[in-house]
Amino acid sequence: MTRYGSLAELNRDLVGCRRCPRLVAWREEVARQKRAAFRDQEYWGRPVPGFGDPAGRLLVVGLAPAAHGANRTGRMFTGDRSGDWLYRALHTAGFASQPTASHADDGLELSGAYIAAPVHCAPPANRPTPSERDACSHWFVEEVRLAAPAVIVCLGQFGYVQALRALAALGRDLPRPRVRFGHGVEVPIPGGPTLLCSYHVSQQNTFTGKLTEAMLDAVFARARELLGNPRNGG
Ligand code: SF4
Numbered sequence: 735m736t737r738y739g740s741l742a743e744l745n746r747d748l749v750g751c752r753r754c755p756r757l758v759a760w761r762e763e764v765a766r767q768k769r770a771a772f773r774d775q776e777y778w779g780r781p782v783p784g785f786g787d788p789a790g791r792l793l794v795v796g797l798a799p800a801a802h803g804a805n806r807t808g809r810m811f812t813g814d815r816s817g818d819w820l821y822r823a824l825h826t827a828g829f830a831s832q833p834t835a836s837h838a839d840d841g842l843e844l845s846g847a848y849i850a851a852p853v854h855c856a857p858p859a860n861r862p863t864p865s866e867r868d869a870c871s872h873w874f875v876e877e878v879r880l881a882a883p884a885v886i887v888c889l890g891q892f893g894y895v896q897a898l899r900a901l902a903a904l905g906r907d908l909p910r911p912r913v914r915f916g917h918g919v920e921v922p923i924p925g926g927p928t929l930l931c932s933y934h935v936s937q938q939n940t941f942t943g944k945l946t947e948a949m950l951d952a953v954f955a956r957a958r959e960l961l962g963n964p965r966n967g968g
Pocket of ligand 1: 748754781853866871
């Protein structure tokens with residue numbers, strides 16, 4: 735596995751990755767076909783790099799780019815309803831300069847937080863195959879190593895399991911048996927970081943009320959609290 739000196743260096747290589755034939759075909763097909771509402775826009779149609787403050791001690795981990803969101807705009811969680819939820823909450827908690835994210839040049843900046851994904855290309859039906867997930871893990875493990883977070887907010891079970899796998903690959907001792915994913919569940923890893931679980935900001939969860947704004951705000955408020963704790967380097 736290539737070891738990079740910085741997240742910026744990693745991202746320069748990542749955006750040229752074509753390792754997964756099915757995902758390469760899908761991301762490019764979506765970028766050609768486009769959704770009617772975005773037909774005048776140039777889609778990104780490539781792997782979506784991580785976004786945020788490379789020195790941030792909070793890492794936010796989702797699943798994969800959305801076909802007409804990040805795969806269109808080229809920035810994580812930008813240009814779709816999931817991003818509306820995430821950036822509003824990050825702004826409320828003081829990690830984002832503005833509550834909205836519409837396109838890559840909208841002026842949004844993160845402070846103290848970086849967003850990564852276990853899979854960097856938009857998958858059909860938001861479901862990468864196990865082999866695609868494993869193919870992308872070399873990028874993700876490197877992102878986790880370079881981000882060196884004190885707290886990881888895991889959006890959804892997929893992100894949680896992949897964060898645990900990345901930490902295991904980096905030589906951390908994980909709690910046994912594995913703690914079950916649930917909203918608000920905290921998993922301190924010996925030597926850091928602390929994992930903080932949240933339901934994913936997908937429309938499936940936000941439209942149905944499974945995840946409310948108050949529930950999401952509570953997760954990022956807790957992340958703030960943990961970052962201020964000396965155990966987490968605060
Ligand atoms: Fe490369 Fe990851 Fe995209 Fe596969 S999902 S093509 S490994 S960036």
